[in-house]
Amino acid sequence: MRSEQGVRELTYAQAIQEGLSQAMEADPRVIVIGEGVPDPKAIFATTAGLRDKFGAQRVFDMPLSENGMTGVCVGAAMCGMRPVMVHQRIDFAMLAMDQLVNNAAKWHYMFDGLASIPLVVRVIVGRGWGQGPQHSQSLQAIFAHVPGLKVVLPATAYDAKGMLIGAIEDNNPVIFIEHRWLHNIKDAVPVTGYRAPLDKARVVHAGDKVTVAAFSYMVMEALLVARALAKHGIQVEVIDMRSARPLDVDAVSQSVRKTGHLLVLDTAWTSGSIAGELITRVVEREFGALRKAPVRIASPDYPVPTSHYMAEKYYPDAVQVYEAIMALTATALTLEQHESVLASIRHTGRHDVPNAKFTGPF
CATH class of the missing domain: 3.40.50.920 (Rossmann fold)
Structure with a gap:
């Protein structure tokens, strides 16, 4: 167990949900959008209760238009919002590569640091359930190849919460990769909000x-x-x-x-x-x-x-x-x-x- 005061065991999924909730409480600019976000299954329970708590204006579903909706999130980030976009499979993010690679990753550089894109894109990878070639790929290397994108892969519930809060507060676009086999693994997680580094092993x-x-x-x-x-x-x-x-x-x-x-x-x-x-x-x-x-x-x-x-x-x-x-x-x-x-x-x-x-x- 870690030594912080006020810790208890949470699953990885619960830690993500808590991190999202605490980030939204701390900053009204944080919104959550994604296919299935308000669904009863709540993206493996990681968005459970958020719509009831924060309302439909901050937690909402999106149509099957990944590139268009990612563009909306990029624009929202440019205008001062801090969107958290959720894809239930990393494969779906392939439909938004133009927005992620050509816009989100480049905007800060192209405008000489005068504009930032504080966008978090949660994507899920992993195995099981016979998901096959189009629903189980691990594509982190593709995103890591692109200057301007941060790509993180937390492996513990502690890091899932801390790195998610850190990613939301970061002024750069962050690809936040979760492996579905980690969602039910427990770890000691502090009750209060905290940040885990996005750049340190x-x-x-x-x-x-x-x-x-x-x-x-x-x-x-x-x-x-x-x-x-x-x-x-x-x-x-x-x-x-x-x-x-x-x-x-x-x-x-x-x-x-x-x-x-x-x-x-x-x-x-x-x-x-x-x-x-x-x-x-x-x-x-x-x-x-x-x-x-x-x-x-x-x-x-x-x-x-x-x-x-x-x-x-x-x-x-x-x-x-x-x-x-x-x-x-x-x-x-x-x-x-x-x-x-x-x-x-x-x-x-x-x-x-x-x-x-x-x-x-x-």
Whole structure:
């Protein structure tokens, strides 16, 4: 548990809802708009009760016109509002790329800092439910490629609330990426409003054997392995990267100078991934500190199958992370130790629903 006064356990989804509510209470310029925002399901319960509390003039649905409505939000931000736009799938944001890439990301630069676009775009990624090629993509690298956009991927409920409040208060457009498998994981979350940095990674498990830099939900898989290996004296350093742009290369470089090994975990496709960008930057800085070539684990380079039978082997998991750490560090365990680790990290329950071992706090 964290040491702040007045903390209690909330799920990731509850933390987002609370962050939105507190940001709206603090600033009447904050509005929430998105497909399904006032729906009874309330975007996985993350917008539950907001319309009742703040009214239809600040919390409202939108038509299936992503590019047009994103333009409306960009204009509202230019005029002093602080919109929070919600897409239930990151895939839907592809329909708004012109507004996000050519307008929101560029306006501050094009007008020499005289105009800002304080816009937050919440997008959801992840697996399960047979969502297939068009509803389960992790496209953070596309947005991270664009100067002017901040791209954050909180992995804990604590960061979900703190980074959302920070994103709403930021004067730049922020792509706020949530993995749906994180929504029910609990963490210690302060009652009051607070801000978590949008540009700093965080060590969530200290170690000196290997550095594992993970993005989004892959932080959970890394933590499972790190805790299992710690029982056998193998200390893995896990870094929650938190953000894809800005990319905190300093935090990873510092860790690599201690461990000499680097493994990067991403939820996106392997080719063109932010994992590859992070490895490149670390190699450019810390080539002499590395004892072996860095390794990345990401999704295979083909669309996600719709069939849950075919999707079962598609996503990287803790077992792959464990095997990569063992190979990268040339570490051997006894058969008994190996079986103990596997028993601790294997997914429990159906493969297309969140792992029952992901609870919290983290």
